Amino acid sequence: MTDPTQPFAFQTPGAVTVEWGGAARMGDLLARRFDARRLLIVTDRFLHESGLLDPIIRSLAEQGFAATVFDDVVADPPEDVVESCVRLGRDRGCDMVMGLGGGSSMDIAKLVAALLDTDQPLRDLYGIDRVQGGRLPLVQVPTTAGTGSEVTHITILTTGSTTKMGIVARQLFADLVLLDAQLTVGLPAAQTAATGIDAMVHAIEAYTGRHHKNPLSDLFAREALRLLAGNLITACKDGGNRPAREAMLLGANLAGQAFANSPVAAVHALAYPLGGHFHLPHGLTNALMLGPVLRMNMTRAAPLYAELADIVMGPTDGDIQHRAAAFVAFIEDLMDRSGAPRRLRDVDVPHDSLPMLARDAMLQTRLLVNNPVEVDEATALRLYREAF
Structure with missing residues (x-):
């Protein structure tokens, strides 16, 4: 049994919303919380081509959001995926980031939200609490029930042919997490x-x-x-x-x-x-x-x-x-x-x-x-x- 008298800290995202079908009214959910309107959606190609994002993007457009989709996330993402995503976000002037998908997409999203708000090179972020400054507003939407990446402050990247390294920082906690289990229905x-x-x-x-x-x-x-x-x-x-x-x-x-x-x-x-x-x-x-x-x-x-x-x-x-x-x-x-x-x-x-x-x-x-x-x-x- 844990001793409740010992000092401890507990960190978690700003808010968690649980709603079946909530993704279809994403625009309303975000418009009530954020001023930013140029949203970078970080996902993988399968989800993008499946049409899963279509009602989400329609809902966002109805509330005045301009959505840019980055869909080059792969399993065990390497550093160049992060760098490509950051370039796209900067080119489009994105002022907000959403991770939508499995753990890899959400890991990339949280790191990109930080990198779009800093001049720090990626190589300087590995380790614990090495991210300086803040990050852009961050929303996470899991489509699998497993990784928990939507509520963690950790990103794991593939840094070599077989090696992985982690980035742990408080800035990687999301502002809002949406748990819409309807998005997981097609999972094999x-x-x-x-x-x-x-x-x-x-x-x-x-x-x-x-x-x-x-x-x-x-x-x-x-x-x-x-x-x-x-x-x-x-x-x-x-x-x-x-x-x-x-x-x-x-x-x-x-x-x-x-x-x-x-x-x-x-x-x-x-x-x-x-x-x-x-x-x-x-x-x-x-x-x-x-x-x-x-x-x-x-x-x-x-x-x-x-x-x-x-x-x-x-x-x-x-x-x-x-x-x-x-x-x-x-x-x-x-x-x-x-x-x-x-x-x-x-x-x-x-x-x-x-x-x-x-x-x-x-x-x-x-x-x-x-x-x-x-x-x-x-x-x-x-x-x-x-x-x-």
């Missing part, structure tokens, strides 16, 4: 599973983190996990189920707020090299590594796992170790039933790459320091082998 079952498990990882790692865990992050993490665990299978099997979709999107958002304040740990540290080397989706790589890390962390996190067992399973009998083991078994069974791939071999990760992955995971010191159990290179290799 496999992506629903991977992003949903990603969000559960955020909640679990925030709740068991070694540093910055606090009463508010705990509150958000517990409710996030309750919503996510209770609705993941329904959302995967019945993608049009409105209550399940709304619960998943809200759960992912709450998990994002939890880990923005109590950072993630070893699951993410081991997932990043998998994404960097094999271009696997971030949610999927977290799902692949969650089971082994949960089992390893049992030695220190069992009391917290026992508390989470009561959240996802109802009041459970037995001592702490029994309830903690039941929680881990529940989460693994949930992942099995979701249909997400469960082994590294299932996604074509070669066995001889595991030592390389373990070495690369050691570079994620920002994350590993938060894990309940210390992870060295030998431990990382053992975890990859267990996941294989």
